[in-house]
Amino acid sequence: MEALRAAGRQSLVDTVVDQLRAQLTEGEWAVGDRLPTEHELAAQLGIGRNTVREAVRVLVHAGLLESQQGSGTFVRSTADPAxxxxxxxxxxxxxxxxxxxxxxxxxxxxxxxxxxxxxxxxxxxxxxxxxxxxxxxxxxxxxxxxxxxxxxxxxxxxxxxxxxxxxxxxxxxxxxxxxxxxxxxxxxxxxxxxxxxxxxxxxxxxxxxxxxxxxxxxxxxxxxx
Known part of the structure; x- marks a missing residue:
């Protein structure tokens, strides 16, 4: 992954959401796969962990990801309802x-x-x-x-x-x-x-x-x- 920058008026969180959503729909991870940790994703994207956390929260709410306390974040669906x-x-x-x-x-x-x-x-x-x-x-x-x-x-x-x-x-x-x-x-x-x-x-x-x-x-x- 390359470091991300917000495009135009789009916030950095929105940019990360779009990046992760694209990776999910393109098959970067399969249903049931565990995503890299917040620390790993932040390092790969060159952004802060808080930004990653907010982006993951958006995708959890959209039904693409599922957070399991103590285990990590897992892919729930690769079909983007949005x-x-x-x-x-x-x-x-x-x-x-x-x-x-x-x-x-x-x-x-x-x-x-x-x-x-x-x-x-x-x-x-x-x-x-x-x-x-x-x-x-x-x-x-x-x-x-x-x-x-x-x-x-x-x-x-x-x-x-x-x-x-x-x-x-x-x-x-x-x-x-x-x-x-x-x-x-x-x-x-x-x-x-x-x-x-x-x-x-x-x-x-x-x-x-x-x-x-x-x-x-x-x-x-x-x-x-």
Whole structure:
């Protein structure tokens, strides 16, 4: 490694974060590998240990590294979630809606098979909240969809959806603020909750697809202009 210097307005910590992130994604270390100590990294980069410590803390928070007290810092993942999120932010409305269909149709099917009484209580409360706030309430709509995801009782599914939910929310809020986008179909959302409550996976999957089909059709029509 060469000694680092901050570029332009970028802080030295940000520069170290970028350097370490690049090394992780390029395979410098494999998942499970132990990173060099703070002292070793500081010496290699020609910077202070405090700077290294702060950069490592950022990457731990991002899920790329894991600190184990008394053992050191280990590689948790070489897939950079920040890069994926940046790509998501450049995705179009249709891309995001198609992703939602793929995730939420399967989530609805699983939720119908696995939901418990607590899940049903959350779903009904979320549906009541959506009805109360109206058919342009993006925040209330997202609360309902997250409740469906959580009713799958699949930790991996929930984490993936939570990871993308910020972009989904931004896209939904932007779309619903456009007068050309349709309002939220409250009856379709109620039918989706009913299908999950009835424990009918096939109907729940169809209902989830129906919820998103109208906005998909509208966006496609707008793109074809």
């Amino acid at each position: 890069a994926v999120l940046r790509s998501m932010r450049h995705a179009g409305a249709l891309d995001v809606l198609e992703l939602r269909v793929a995730l939420e149709a399967e989530a609805a099917r699983l939720a119908a098979a696995r939901r418990d009484d607590a899940d049903l209580e959350r779903l009904r409360a979320a549906l009541d909240g959506l009805r109360a706030q109206g058919d342009r309430a993006a925040d209330a709509d997202m609360v309902l969809h997250l409740a469906i995801i959580e009713a799958t009782h699949n930790a991996a599914f929930t984490e993936v959806y939570r990871f993308f939910s910020a972009q989904v929310h931004e896209s939904l809020a932007a779309s619903l603020g456009d007068h050309e986008m349709p309002p939220i179909d409250l009856d379709a959302h109620a039918a989706l909750v009913d299908a999950i409550a009835d424990g009918d996976p096939a109907t729940a999957e169809r209902a989830a697809r129906a919820v998103l089909q109208v906005p998909i059709d509208v966006v496609r029509a707008l793109l074809d202009r």
